[in-house]
Amino acid sequence: MSRARFLAGDGRAVVVAIDHPLYSWPCRGLEDREEILRQVSAAGADAVIASYGTIRDLRPAFGKAAPILKLDLTTVTLGSNYPLTEYVPAWTVEDALRLEVEAVLTYVQLGAPFELEALRVAGQVAAACDRHGLTYVCEIMPIECAMYPDPAAPEAIAAASRAGAELGAHVIKTTMPIPATSLADSVACGVPVILAGGALASDRTQLLQQVATAVDQGAAGVAFGRNVWGSRDPAGMVASLCDIVHAGRKAAAQ
Amino acid sequence: MSRARFLAGDGRAVVVAIDHPLYSWPCRGLEDREEILRQVSAAGADAVIASYGTIRDLRPAFGKAAPILKLDLTTVTLGSNYPLTEYVPAWTVEDALRLEVEAVLTYVQLGAPFELEALRVAGQVAAACDRHGLTYVCEIMPIECAMYPDPAAPEAIAAASRAGAELGAHVIKTTMPIPATSLADSVACGVPVILAGGALASDRTQLLQQVATAVDQGAAGVAFGRNVWGSRDPAGMVASLCDIVHAGRKAAAQ
């Protein structure tokens, strides 16, 4: 599994997600994409998940952070004509190649009405990435449903991770299970697992502790959005995450 | 963002839209397309949004105005079998290239039942334009819906503008927010924003004042239809708009 090129030498990554404005606005803290990009890349982010327009127009601001192109989109007006989120692919691996991007992402919600089509797209994108030598990040998460009444339960997250591995993902982005100590069941899928951050946490210390636990359990890193750009100091948050995720790297260097 | 070639040297444009007869008739004042085209181009319009047939058959009448090909269409009989407007793409970037047109446009109504498909088309057209070096104008506007009870509210217009930028639009055409002084929130998306005119205004002086305010706030211009061809003197209206939009150009020349 040598494909996930945005992972650092230690096989781990701190990823920042700034794709939110395509489906959710306002995003307090993300008004100025270019500024956020400069801050998080300078602070050591290994990769940034962003939309087509952001990557095309602001590439220099990514610095050393690898852009991860999100290939799908959903409605902007959730709750209006679309009562539920629904993702459809809009861009392709060919678009990623033209933008000189080496990694792409699509989103699968297990338990959602569009699950089957999203799984199909995931399998097709995995194969398309293999054809062209790109990295496919499969963001795959249970939502509350008949099969997963608790979408953060260890077995739900493990099922999502294993499904991602069977689909051909090179990297899996999923939810932090509760408790974080159960992550080993997910990591057993054999593909690097990075954890989403979700809503802005009220207690940063506790959040960072959870990250540390997850990394101890084998997580390959995090992919945080609101907990980075929505925080008081995005650069500081990225630096803290790098300290935890790349702790081994630091230890090795000492 | 050097793609929007129909923008004048000052980065702004006065655009006239004459695509209405494909979905709304009669259009008093637009019976003779060729005559209107000659008048508005002679009066200084930078670009004209038109349908496939108009651009193919009347190209000489565009003069120095750049044609912008509208790629999608809707029903002619709104309220009959189709209770709501719904847009689908009929032409492609390849058609634009064959017509030697350098800019295309599609329409997204945020809050409409066809929003998701329109967003997908927008992303695909943005990428297709990038493949071929064309300019993509994304006309993206909120309509009244659960998320945007007031479709002219500043945050609604800002959300639309930002979504357009994330989609990869080279230019955004959207609604004038109320008040016009709030336009800066939209312009912050980083892509040139031009403003639609909407229904024929009863008070031209007030309309032009709004345009002036919008330009002060950073608007890159206007894209007016009924307020040009439906007015008593289309050429005069275009000239007035040019005076306001290109005021800086005039000032620089003084």
Place this chain on the structure above:
Amino acid sequence: MSRARFLAGDGRAVVVAIDHPLYSWPCRGLEDREEILRQVSAAGADAVIASYGTIRDLRPAFGKAAPILKLDLTTVTLGSNYPLTEYVPAWTVEDALRLEVEAVLTYVQLGAPFELEALRVAGQVAAACDRHGLTYVCEIMPIECAMYPDPAAPEAIAAASRAGAELGAHVIKTTMPIPATSLADSVACGVPVILAGGALASDRTQLLQQVATAVDQGAAGVAFGRNVWGSRDPAGMVASLCDIVHAGRKAAAQ
């Protein structure tokens, strides 16, 4: 607009339509396609609208009449599982090229449930014809609906004609407006307009008088089916239509 090659030197045409048996049978008078083709072409018809099978198998019988390939079809059993007529494309411009046919036709009913898709097909066929140098005849007619309670009203026919021109039709086939003297509003669309004949008229003299009025108003001709092959003397009817439609030609020759 030099594309409509089946128009005679005076820019007008008498077209006969014999495509009916694909969706309506019996057709009294049209049992023998070959015989009808020989009669109407000998009598001076400029073009004949026919189905794929007819053009492929009976080409010699077209004589000097140009074949116009109808690209779409509908159900044969109207009123059974399909309560309403619905047209879908079955053949392509590539098929027309292989048959060495220079003109194609599709059908749009404004106000029908399939209107939007038919408009999209019309736009795509117009562009495909331009790619290959063929003539696109857009048959576009209002039906009774909320927007057009009277589908023969002058403004309804004018809207249809203008929509056809915006779509990129090279020739428009539409309904005769009532009164026929109002046709100028439709002809103003700038594309040659030819008029459908509809049901078999009980009074041929009156029908021919309407044609004469329409030609005076600028019609480019007629496209008659049942009023030709369903009449007592198809050849005589075609000859009469030619006399009226090409009256200017006759006058010029005198």
Place this chain on the structure above:
Amino acid sequence: MSRARFLAGDGRAVVVAIDHPLYSWPCRGLEDREEILRQVSAAGADAVIASYGTIRDLRPAFGKAAPILKLDLTTVTLGSNYPLTEYVPAWTVEDALRLEVEAVLTYVQLGAPFELEALRVAGQVAAACDRHGLTYVCEIMPIECAMYPDPAAPEAIAAASRAGAELGAHVIKTTMPIPATSLADSVACGVPVILAGGALASDRTQLLQQVATAVDQGAAGVAFGRNVWGSRDPAGMVASLCDIVHAGRKAAAQ
């Protein structure tokens, strides 16, 4: 119309259909495809309608009989989740070419919910066959519906035959009209018409008499399934059909 290469020198054919097991099982008498193929080809069958798998795997057993590839399929479990038969294309003319088959067939039920799509497929397959020099057999039959309360009525069968000719079929397979003496109305469509056999007849003599009448009326032959492989002596039945269908050939040889 020189395309129907499986017709014998007299322009007629005895066709056997053995495609039934893909949608109906058990088929008493058809358990051993290879044996039936050997029997009917030895007995003089001009062509055999069969599924993709049968033609690919048992080609030598066709002997001198031309294989006709059925391109579409329906459900196996009629009456379960699918209350009605519905046909969709699964194979293409390209598959026929690879199998070195010179004729293909699709099925249209006039009056069925899938009629419109089946007609569209028929038109597309006719054109694809013309592109590649293959023969298209259009199996087109009315079912009981509002327009055809009696699906075996002469005018219903004539409508089906004429529709097939307009679609571009090279050969039409349809139902025997009642009375068989009315077949001339169908044969007037100008394309060779062969007749399906339907359910196993209780009286073979009567069935053969109907065939003789149909041939007298201009039928180009028969396409029988259950009345061949479901009979006591398939080879004998084929021989009897050949005697009737190719009677002129026999007479000419005498």
Place this chain on the structure above:
Amino acid sequence: MSRARFLAGDGRAVVVAIDHPLYSWPCRGLEDREEILRQVSAAGADAVIASYGTIRDLRPAFGKAAPILKLDLTTVTLGSNYPLTEYVPAWTVEDALRLEVEAVLTYVQLGAPFELEALRVAGQVAAACDRHGLTYVCEIMPIECAMYPDPAAPEAIAAASRAGAELGAHVIKTTMPIPATSLADSVACGVPVILAGGALASDRTQLLQQVATAVDQGAAGVAFGRNVWGSRDPAGMVASLCDIVHAGRKAAAQ
């Protein structure tokens, strides 16, 4: 029928299926795919059915066992938004070629709402395999429905097998009929038939006896999942199956 290359020299195969985690989790015993693969291939399995990700990432662990790529997928959350299993294709024969896999599989449930589309996909995949020289395994099984109240009835399994043969399958995977002695009716379809194992059997001796009976009746082998990886000793189970399935081979060697 020389295509089924994963069959051993005796025309038979012991196949292990480990594709379950893409649609069912947890799978006790299958947590470590690599370990199971090593065990079953060492124990003599002729082939292993697996997902895209597993074949791509763990190829060396297949050893001498041939990978069979399952091309379709279903939902992970059966019973949530999807009340019934539904399979759609996600990968293609081209993906198999790139992975250097020589056999692919798709799944058809006769009696399910997606039956028609699954049959169509089966026919298309069969043809695609023929184009590229791959082996197509059609997993085709009746489920309880109006036509098959008992989905394990001999006539139901025979119908499924025959449908698979008509579709163009090179190998058929289906359910063990009850009684197993009736399998000859299915085997008569002429294509190698291998039998699925279903739920974990409580009595291994009885299960193996059924396999022996089926092989006596002409089965070409088995394709077992849970009864291999869910058993106490997967390697031992595979060895036992090989003894039975390849008994003739052993006898010949003696």
